[in-house]
Amino acid sequence: MYGVAKAHTENFNYVFFGIGSSLVVPGLIALYLEFNKAKRTETSGRANLAHFKTNSIRIPVDLSQCTVTANTWTQVREEKTNKEILFNELIGDSFENRETDNIAVSLVKYTTTVQGQRRTFTSAPVAKDKTTLLMLLEMQKETNIYIDRDGKYYYFDLEFLEK
Incomplete structure (x- = not known):
């Protein structure tokens, strides 16, 4: 009985890890994209100001x-x-x-x-x-x-x- 419970627990951990990581990965991707968006916006703001200065x-x-x-x-x-x-x-x-x-x-x-x-x-x-x-x-x-x-x-x- 002990061997069967142990085997079942090991499979459960892999499934649990798979589900958990599949939930974390999209969150990390969203954070990465948001960080890059903020960086692009800041760079874009400087570029817009430089463009405004040269054309004014x-x-x-x-x-x-x-x-x-x-x-x-x-x-x-x-x-x-x-x-x-x-x-x-x-x-x-x-x-x-x-x-x-x-x-x-x-x-x-x-x-x-x-x-x-x-x-x-x-x-x-x-x-x-x-x-x-x-x-x-x-x-x-x-x-x-x-x-x-x-x-x-x-x-x-x-x-x-x-x-």
């Missing part, structure tokens, strides 16, 4: 002529892992000793005349405070704005801030 009107920008507007705020973290914070909540002072983050978001604006009309160009939000951003703009001195031929879309080139 380039406007040189003197960064000392730009204005910077900034918003800053302090955000209280919602984490409740610290024992002291939990104790403070019990006694009714829930914000005492809670960790905070200082957040700053700035915009760079540049006004100029393009194709006979006065336009103001605004950058994408930059995650830097106003003082730091002004200093970085002063160090860079100049950049470009790229406008499509229709004048509808533009790209304010602040890639130097990412370095």
Whole structure:
């Protein structure tokens, strides 16, 4: 009886392994394809930006002529892992000793005349405070704005801030 049960168990393990691996392999293939899709999208985004830059009107920008507007705020973290914070909540002072983050978001604006009309160009939000951003703009001195031929879309080139 022992020999028969052992033989049956061995066959069951092979079947179980076969079923399990047949379920895992498609998942691994899907992960591989998704990773490559994200990689292609990122590469495609850079290629599209490069194409936009080469086929657009380039406007040189003197960064000392730009204005910077900034918003800053302090955000209280919602984490409740610290024992002291939990104790403070019990006694009714829930914000005492809670960790905070200082957040700053700035915009760079540049006004100029393009194709006979006065336009103001605004950058994408930059995650830097106003003082730091002004200093970085002063160090860079100049950049470009790229406008499509229709004048509808533009790209304010602040890639130097990412370095």
